[in-house]
Amino acid sequence: MRAVIFILFFYSVYASNIDEYFDKRYRILKSESRTSLGGNVTLNDKEAAVNICLMHYKFKEVDYWFDNPRYFNCSRHYFTYKQYIKTSKVYRIIQDMPKGAALHVHDMGLLGPHYLLNITYQDNLYVCFDNNLHLLFANAPPKSPCDGKWQLMNKARNSSNNITKFDADLRNHFTLFVKNPDTIYPSIRETWRAFMKFFITVQPMLSYRPIWEQYFYDALKRFKEDNIMYLEVRSILPNLYELDGTVYDPLVTAKTYKKVIKNFMKDHRDFLGAKLIYAPPRKVDRVKLEEYLELAKRIKQDMSDTFAGFDLVGQEDLGSPLIEFVPQLLESASELNYFFHAGETDWYGTLTDENLVDAVLLGAKRLGHAYALPKHPQVLNEVIKKDIGLEVNVISNAVLSLVRDIRNHPLSAFLAHGLPVVLSSDDPGVWEADPLSEDFYIAFVAVASRLSDLRLLKQLAINSLKYSALDSISKVDALRKFNYKWNEFIDNFDCSKYQN
Amino acid sequence: MAFVSTTSVLFILFISISGKSIPNSYIENRINLIEREVDMQLGSELVLNDDEKLANEILMHWKQKEIEESFRNPQYFNFSKHYFDYKNDIPKSKVYQIIRGMPKGAVLHVHSSLMLSADRLLNLTYENNLYMCKNEIGDLQFRFSEDIPKWPCHTSWVLLSDLRSLGDATKFDESLKNYFTLFSGSSRGCDKIDINTIWRKFEKISNVISQLIIYRPVTEKFFYEALNEFYNDNIQYIEIRSGLKSLYELNGTVHDKLYMPRLYRDVAERFKRDHPDFVGVKLIVTRHRLKTDEEIRKTINLARQVKQEMPSFLAGFDLVGQEDLGRSLSDILPLLNEAKNDLKYYFHGGETNWYGTSTDENLFDAVLLGSKRIGHAYGLIKHPSLLMAVKQYDIALEVNVVSNAVLGLVHDVRNHPLATYLALGLPVVLSSDDPGVWGADPLSHDFYITFMGVASKRADLRLLKQLAINSIKYSTLDIKNKEALYSVFHTKWDVFIKQVLTLSTNL
Numbered sequence A: 001m002r003a004v005i006f007i008l009f010f011y012s013v014y015a016s017n018i019d020e021y022f023d024k025r026y027r028i029l030k031s032e033s034r035t036s037l038g039g040n041v042t043l044n045d046k047e048a049a050v051n052i053c054l055m056h057y058k059f060k061e062v063d064y065w066f067d068n069p070r071y072f073n074c075s076r077h078y079f080t081y082k083q084y085i086k087t088s089k090v091y092r093i094i095q096d097m098p099k100g101a102a103l104h105v106h107d108m109g110l111l112g113p114h115y116l117l118n119i120t121y122q123d124n125l126y127v128c129f130d131n132n133l134h135l136l137f138a139n140a141p142p143k144s145p146c147d148g149k150w151q152l153m154n155k156a157r158n159s160s161n162n163i164t165k166f167d168a169d170l171r172n173h174f175t176l177f178v179k180n181p182d183t184i185y186p187s188i189r190e191t192w193r194a195f196m197k198f199f200i201t202v203q204p205m206l207s208y209r210p211i212w213e214q215y216f217y218d219a220l221k222r223f224k225e226d227n228i229m230y231l232e233v234r235s236i237l238p239n240l241y242e243l244d245g246t247v248y249d250p251l252v253t254a255k256t257y258k259k260v261i262k263n264f265m266k267d268h269r270d271f272l273g274a275k276l277i278y279a280p281p282r283k284v285d286r287v288k289l290e291e292y293l294e295l296a297k298r299i300k301q302d303m304s305d306t307f308a309g310f311d312l313v314g315q316e317d318l319g320s321p322l323i324e325f326v327p328q329l330l331e332s333a334s335e336l337n338y339f340f341h342a343g344e345t346d347w348y349g350t351l352t353d354e355n356l357v358d359a360v361l362l363g364a365k366r367l368g369h370a371y372a373l374p375k376h377p378q379v380l381n382e383v384i385k386k387d388i389g390l391e392v393n394v395i396s397n398a399v400l401s402l403v404r405d406i407r408n409h410p411l412s413a414f415l416a417h418g419l420p421v422v423l424s425s426d427d428p429g430v431w432e433a434d435p436l437s438e439d440f441y442i443a444f445v446a447v448a449s450r451l452s453d454l455r456l457l458k459q460l461a462i463n464s465l466k467y468s469a470l471d472s473i474s475k476v477d478a479l480r481k482f483n484y485k486w487n488e489f490i491d492n493f494d495c496s497k498y499q500n
Numbered sequence B: 001m002a003f004v005s006t007t008s009v010l011f012i013l014f015i016s017i018s019g020k021s022i023p024n025s026y027i028e029n030r031i032n033l034i035e036r037e038v039d040m041q042l043g044s045e046l047v048l049n050d051d052e053k054l055a056n057e058i059l060m061h062w063k064q065k066e067i068e069e070s071f072r073n074p075q076y077f078n079f080s081k082h083y084f085d086y087k088n089d090i091p092k093s094k095v096y097q098i099i100r101g102m103p104k105g106a107v108l109h110v111h112s113s114l115m116l117s118a119d120r121l122l123n124l125t126y127e128n129n130l131y132m133c134k135n136e137i138g139d140l141q142f143r144f145s146e147d148i149p150k151w152p153c154h155t156s157w158v159l160l161s162d163l164r165s166l167g168d169a170t171k172f173d174e175s176l177k178n179y180f181t182l183f184s185g186s187s188r189g190c191d192k193i194d195i196n197t198i199w200r201k202f203e204k205i206s207n208v209i210s211q212l213i214i215y216r217p218v219t220e221k222f223f224y225e226a227l228n229e230f231y232n233d234n235i236q237y238i239e240i241r242s243g244l245k246s247l248y249e250l251n252g253t254v255h256d257k258l259y260m261p262r263l264y265r266d267v268a269e270r271f272k273r274d275h276p277d278f279v280g281v282k283l284i285v286t287r288h289r290l291k292t293d294e295e296i297r298k299t300i301n302l303a304r305q306v307k308q309e310m311p312s313f314l315a316g317f318d319l320v321g322q323e324d325l326g327r328s329l330s331d332i333l334p335l336l337n338e339a340k341n342d343l344k345y346y347f348h349g350g351e352t353n354w355y356g357t358s359t360d361e362n363l364f365d366a367v368l369l370g371s372k373r374i375g376h377a378y379g380l381i382k383h384p385s386l387l388m389a390v391k392q393y394d395i396a397l398e399v400n401v402v403s404n405a406v407l408g409l410v411h412d413v414r415n416h417p418l419a420t421y422l423a424l425g426l427p428v429v430l431s432s433d434d435p436g437v438w439g440a441d442p443l444s445h446d447f448y449i450t451f452m453g454v455a456s457k458r459a460d461l462r463l464l465k466q467l468a469i470n471s472i473k474y475s476t477l478d479i480k481n482k483e484a485l486y487s488v489f490h491t492k493w494d495v496f497i498k499q500v501l502t503l504s505t506n507l
């Protein structure tokens, strides 16, 4: 990739004396560090001071793990160590740091079980238990199929002998978290089943219109609290409904987005906003896809400022590959921006894997995951040439069974090669992660080089705005506001705050 | 190219069922991009003859079938599990059976004391005059001796044959075997322990075995047996890594350290005479990387002597032991820099997951010190400058997939960086490191897992053949012997192809 520079360095590889040797070695290492993401960022004096504090704590953590690998959590399942993250000083610094934007999140996975459980305390929620949990808001017992009996949630809860247990059981439906992940999720099949079941369970509850509005407002709030200033949210655009059974078409859902975003920004002036990526399920036929594309275009027409583009979702291995839809997607490419999930797979040389090829050829602005990219050097070249942002979601890939020891995540190679990476969190609520801080933390201490520092973190934050779907004027404004926040973070930084 | 034609078929299919068609320009771009990628892959330069093409169809029939079954039922997909949990399923695979019969050229990265399977090692404990005891921490100590050994030991020395005859010999042998292997039937206790603990177990086994095999008559038997196991796995040439140990005789006589390479050379010669289609063995002298400068200097000097006395037997020098815990190359640099004109280097480098640490930086020093090949190079993918350098200077990467899985670097082998090395067409050779310790085939398991679990689903016979050819190409043999090895290999290859052609695809 940066072939020329490196070959120059290695030319006449073999040094004649030790000084020359170490000089050469130093220059090669230096040039590699410059190639890596963030390698070109220059820190001012104040930033350099913050960096010293940050790296002091990072080295302490990483070197302790290096010496005592039995305490290195990130080679295990995320669920077995997530509780320890909160005690890390590096994590707390990252939490306080402005992180720019989250560009790859799915609306129904934004908030965790705590929030979802609270919704079940709302009036007019009906519940029915069979093999699954069914939830629906209505002003009379619903008619939708269920093998059990529909009853009001409040009644069911109060008639249970043990409300704490009742709520704990309920909560289990709102999360993938378990104490023994290796037993419960032995393979990708079990993980994705549980993952899909989560959405099937929560969608009917969340798509009650007033709840949806509140949910999304609160989600924005939660992200803002994690020091995120802008979001691009993927949505399947579920049909919202009212208590009396009125069901709206997806266009209403899109409009609700616009309304909530507007309200939220009115209440939070320093928030940059959010945009919508329409991302319906990929396991469909061409007729259905045509409907999707028509709807996407209508939304774009109605609300071009809120609409970012189009994507397809669902487990890539099981859904239709992009090639199936190429004629249609190509036709709409001039009207719609694409942000395809692609290469979220370990299967090398399969049709899933080839989605990377088509995503790039279809002109995707960014790629979701691109996990398989290191196995495709030519696609990788296109990514560099066309400057296509890679939306990497480290925790998601670990939880959804692509990788176990996070140090084997391809992100480390992406960072080393200085590829246009943005970090995101996919569905943080589903695995009870922070909106973004934990993904940043794990990427920083376990995936990136031990030597990567504040420059990497800053570049990742900047990238999240640079590769956003904001128009160029808004982008300049966004970067200006980010810099303001960043400087505020640097100016107010107090290393002693993290001491204990 | 098989790949392109499949893709084209796919397109025709789509075009015919769809009202809308894919524009030609898109198809061209797509084929072009994929072809450029295929052209880069290891093995893509090979052109198969007609027989090979037919054999390839049979091979790929079974490969696609196995992979598609796993793709549909990932819960049964073995390679995302621990090697110990699926090792016993491997022989059932048709693809494995084909690979087992395939001539594989050379094994270039194997530690001689850990080549032999636990069963064969167990046989060696039936030799007469073997005494045994346990030290303070319960480790086995072995000593061949006419009388009770005088060495102090925590427990008393007893004749192993006496112990065995005391009770149930089968049970005794089973428990003895556990000291020779990490494999205990499943991954229980293995897949969740940390890398240092695995390595401690590993080094313990290594110590027990080396005590058994430094008795001169056993050394001879051991090494001959080991060569035989490798030969039977269709390997034609081996470069072993070994420390220089002092062998001893029953009467207590201790040989000097040059005796061992001489003996290895002589056993290899004898094996060659007995098996004319085996090309030979070379030695890479090793020292543990935890040793002091002085100790390492001693071994380097010994290696120089071996080179002088048996120039055609000595390949070069390397440092061994867990990289994370050992000294880094840059720490020993003056010494290594000084000896680099006398000895060729074959350094272990980057056998680690720790990115940006001193272990990881061993890769830079391996390249800068002019290493002819690099052992493992697991961390290479995180170093763009080094990826360029190994390509530019044609430095072979000795990849040991099963070893990396067992020794805790990677869980699902589909995440092994080898996939990328193959995609980039880097100079890869496959090897097996210490197959005896984890009960693997000398090389077939590593080939099979690479072919099915790491390489592209579409990678075919050309990859396998190229890997075998690479093992010859990147060996240390001189031109004449390389030619001899190529010719043995090609003869065997043709026979192998004929054999594959007798297999049916509808068994």
Ligand SMILES: [Zn+2]
Pocket: A104, A106, A341, A368, A426
């Ligand atoms: Zn996603």
Ligand SMILES: [Zn+2]
Pocket: B109, B111, B348, B375, B433
């Ligand atoms: Zn080794």
